[in-house]
Amino acid sequence: MSWFTRKDKGIQTPTEAKREAPDGLWYQCPNCKKVTHTREHRALAWTCPHCNHHERIGSADYFSLLFDENQFSELDANLTSGDPLHFVDTKKYPERIRATEKKTGLKDAVRTGFGRMNDLDVVIACMDFAFIGGSMGSVVGEKIARAIDYALAHKIPFVMISRSGGARMMEAGFSLMQMAKTSAKLALLAEAKVPYISLLTDPTTGGVTASYAMLGDFNIAEPGALIGFAGPRVIRETIGKDLPKGFQSAEFVLEHGFLDFIVDRKDLKMKLSGLLEMLR
Amino acid sequence: MRTLLDFEKPIAELENKLEDMKRLAAENNVDVGVAVQTLEDSIGQLRRETFQNLTRWQRVQLSRHPDRPYTLDYIERMCDQFIELHGDRTVADDEAIVGGLGELAGQTVLFIGQQKGRNTKQRQQRNFGMPNPEGYRKALRLMKLAEKFGKPIVTLIDTPGAFPGLEAEERGQGEAIARNLRDMFLLKVPVICIIIGEGASGGALGIAIGDRVLMLENTWYSVISPESCSTILWRSRDYKEQAAEALKLTANDMLGNGLVDGIVPEPLGGAHLDFEAIAQTVKETILSTLGELNQFSPEERINQRIEKFSRMGVVQE
Numbered sequence: 001m002s003w004f005t006r007k008d009k010g011i012q013t014p015t016e017a018k019r020e021a022p023d024g025l026w027y028q029c030p031n032c033k034k035v036t037h038t039r040e041h042r043a044l045a046w047t048c049p050h051c052n053h054h055e056r057i058g059s060a061d062y063f064s065l066l067f068d069e070n071q072f073s074e075l076d077a078n079l080t081s082g083d084p085l086h087f088v089d090t091k092k093y094p095e096r097i098r099a100t101e102k103k104t105g106l107k108d109a110v111r112t113g114f115g116r117m118n119d120l121d122v123v124i125a126c127m128d129f130a131f132i133g134g135s136m137g138s139v140v141g142e143k144i145a146r147a148i149d150y151a152l153a154h155k156i157p158f159v160m161i162s163r164s165g166g167a168r169m170m171e172a173g174f175s176l177m178q179m180a181k182t183s184a185k186l187a188l189l190a191e192a193k194v195p196y197i198s199l200l201t202d203p204t205t206g207g208v209t210a211s212y213a214m215l216g217d218f219n220i221a222e223p224g225a226l227i228g229f230a231g232p233r234v235i236r237e238t239i240g241k242d243l244p245k246g247f248q249s250a251e252f253v254l255e256h257g258f259l260d261f262i263v264d265r266k267d268l269k270m271k272l273s274g275l276l277e278m279l280r
Numbered sequence: 281m282r283t284l285l286d287f288e289k290p291i292a293e294l295e296n297k298l299e300d301m302k303r304l305a306a307e308n309n310v311d312v313g314v315a316v317q318t319l320e321d322s323i324g325q326l327r328r329e330t331f332q333n334l335t336r337w338q339r340v341q342l343s344r345h346p347d348r349p350y351t352l353d354y355i356e357r358m359c360d361q362f363i364e365l366h367g368d369r370t371v372a373d374d375e376a377i378v379g380g381l382g383e384l385a386g387q388t389v390l391f392i393g394q395q396k397g398r399n400t401k402q403r404q405q406r407n408f409g410m411p412n413p414e415g416y417r418k419a420l421r422l423m424k425l426a427e428k429f430g431k432p433i434v435t436l437i438d439t440p441g442a443f444p445g446l447e448a449e450e451r452g453q454g455e456a457i458a459r460n461l462r463d464m465f466l467l468k469v470p471v472i473c474i475i476i477g478e479g480a481s482g483g484a485l486g487i488a489i490g491d492r493v494l495m496l497e498n499t500w501y502s503v504i505s506p507e508s509c510s511t512i513l514w515r516s517r518d519y520k521e522q523a524a525e526a527l528k529l530t531a532n533d534m535l536g537n538g539l540v541d542g543i544v545p546e547p548l549g550g551a552h553l554d555f556e557a558i559a560q561t562v563k564e565t566i567l568s569t570l571g572e573l574n575q576f577s578p579e580e581r582i583n584q585r586i587e588k589f590s591r592m593g594v595v596q597e
Contacts (some may be wrong), residue, residue, distance in 0.1 A: 078597065079595050079596070079597060080595065080596045081594075081595065081596070082594035082595055082596050083594075084537060084594040085526070085527075085528045085537075087526050088526060089513035089514060089522075089523075089526060090513065090514065137593075138592075138593030138594050138595050139593075139595050141593050142593050142595050145590060167481070167503040167504070168503075169503060169504055169509055169512065169513060169527075171503075171594075172502045172503050172504075172526075172527040172528060172529065173501065173502050173503065173527075173528065173529065173533070173534055173537060173539045174537070174539065174592065174593055174594060175503045176481060176482075176485060176501075176502065176503040176539075177539055177589060177592040177593065178592075178593060179461060179482060179485060180461055180485060180489055180589040180592070181589050181590050181592055181593065183458065183461035183462040183465065183489075184461075184462075184465045184489075184585075184586045184589050184590055185586075185590070186462055187462045187463070187465040187466050187586070188586065190462070191466070206482075207481070207482055207503070209454030209455075209458070210442075210453070210454040210457040210458050210461075210482040210486070211457075211458050211461055211482075212458070213454070213458070214452075214454050214455040214458040214459070215458050215459070215462055228449050228454065229442065229444070229448070229449060229453035229454035229457070229482070230442075230444030230445075230448070230449065230453070234444045235444050235445065235446060235449065238443075238444050238445060239445060239446055243446070247446070247449070248449060256450050256451070256452065257452070258452045258455050
């Protein structure tokens, strides 16, 4: 039973004497468990240098990656959620919103803005998964709709970065109709021949996949991102079988013909601007 | 053999009593006129009381009533002729969505609708009214066909959701629905969408972008079913009644919130009690609505359609 006994004698650091690295200095990859210095991780666009795991980042990080010198004008920054249905589950919806605002410092699950990306004008909308699972309610739908209106009015290409579990149940019917609203605006954008690039990141599922995320002139994704309409658990329950490995990964979706390409986040800005440059 | 929901049972019991009374009276040649009248009155009263005060969950139950008329039941009764058209021209024909050209009071209309099955075999064949991507692509193909020949479109919605299956994901369920949403906005012909049973989420919306979206009185339309909502938010299926209340998913709720354009009344007790009557009401509704929509040019209809859906949502500036 040698694996129960310590081979090296004399390792007796008491718990209180164990030294933790200061918070925020090191990043441990949830995939390969290896440790990277935060500064290096940031320089690699929040991807792991060992296994290339793409950490789930939010709108602030994407904006800093894509907009030149992180300069952009935010659109509709103060739009917040109403409570049209007076929805109560285990918590009142407005309380849930306020608690999430406080926790995340965000107003809702999407931020939109315009600026320059490698000297090209661009409108970017980016979802924040930290805000109630990136769920799509009226604010998300309305901000995306207005961002598209802006792109349409100024003939500026539109980039949508999706990261969402789908619809926001607490807005029920209103949430559902955001799928319709955003698709309507994208129909107009398409008619006006303004380019639309949709980037799908981990995870993109439900009503977001079934509306704007899949409607790009170019649908692209980050490596390993979970992309699907129904969530894996629901599908497993429906078919009563385990799902094949890699099912609903970006690579799987590419193989089945629903993505144009997969892009490493470190190359994202270059790829996006390169693509838009070719359409000019 | 009729299937009875819990709240239909007390009424059915009185009805059986009435039948027994009439039969006994006839057999024994007794006059029970007064008793029959009293009983008939109380049946009428009970039915009115029950059906004027339905809870949201009871309406959900009615929308799923196994005897409820389905898409083809309506088409058969409304149309003088119907030619069903099959296939998405790419992969398969999805029998959970039916479509075809119908002759409705002398004019040609393209009908699309989810179709449920009446017995086990049919339910399997129709996949319980849960379409695969091919169903949505067939629907769009037929709608573009209608547009090409200038024929109006009527969609009948009745689905517990788009099918959450392995192959459905492989063949792009999300993409198929998304494309329908976008492309239905640009259809040049009038589009009328009617929820005739269940209107579950993206699976319903995928054929429900129209100039007029109407709901039958005892139907529901929302982003999720009460059961799934209960599972996710309360972590148990037992809160489906509360979930139904919270989701505000009935025709009245949806009209009140400006998310649909109108309600089609059903016979007292539900559409399943009188197929002919409800089919007639739906037919008249379609004809009058088409009359309204024909007053506009295609561009006006498209603009109004986009405007209408663009207004939906409640935000604070």
